[in-house]
Amino acid sequence: MKFEYIHDPSLIENESFRQIRALTDLEHLSIEAQQVAMRVVHSIGIPTVASQLRFSENACESGIIALKAGAPILCDVEMVKQGITKRMIKTDPLCFLNAQGVPEQAKESGETRTMAALTAWLPYLEGSIVVIGNAPTALFRLLEMINQGAPKPALIIGMPVGFVGAAESKQALWEVHQKLGVECITLLGREGGSAVSSASCNALLRCIKGELY
Secondary structure: OOOOOOOOHHHHHHHHHHHHHHHOOOOOOOHHHHHHHHHHHHHHOOHHHHHHEEEOOOHHHHHHHHHHOOOOEEEOOHHHHHHOOHHHOOOOOEOOOOOOOHHHHHHHHOOOHHHHHHHHHHHHOOOOEEEEOOOHHHHHHHHHHHHOOOOOOOEEEEOOOOOOOHHHHHHHHHHHHHHHOOOEEEEOOOOOOHHHHHHHHHHHHHHHHOOOO
């Protein structure tokens, strides 16, 4: 049995992004935001989700400057961390979900582990890139921390997926980001996830390398 299909990886990628450009309206976005949007669509496979993306005024610029400087990349879960393209970064992304004491802290306080893990983010938050793709509770907690005076990241990529709190946490991020003085990229609605959020960070890293579609 033999099937006819494209198997050259460069041809697959080129054709994928050609189709994405043909199926989505990206002209209102900056070149950098277009790269993020295409990676998001590529990760989900649904062109219409591009209309749910929101970029704060200087989101891409702030993120790229921070990434160029080797800023810490803080991830809510290990799947997000593993999705960041390692050849493009200077230091490994950080995820404290399984750090010593975090499960016990979460159990004691009656909260999610992703919420408890954010305590360990404090020394790294200033000027960092935050990538949240799984846990709405982590995004809510981060906004609370910043409102209470925690250091501000250079960029929050907030794209948790799910039915409980996901859409609400992203709507909250979009509504309060200006008040809090933070830059953000988010995907409104239930859609999102580890692959989408890490792909958004990777898109900015690819912009630095000049790998554009």
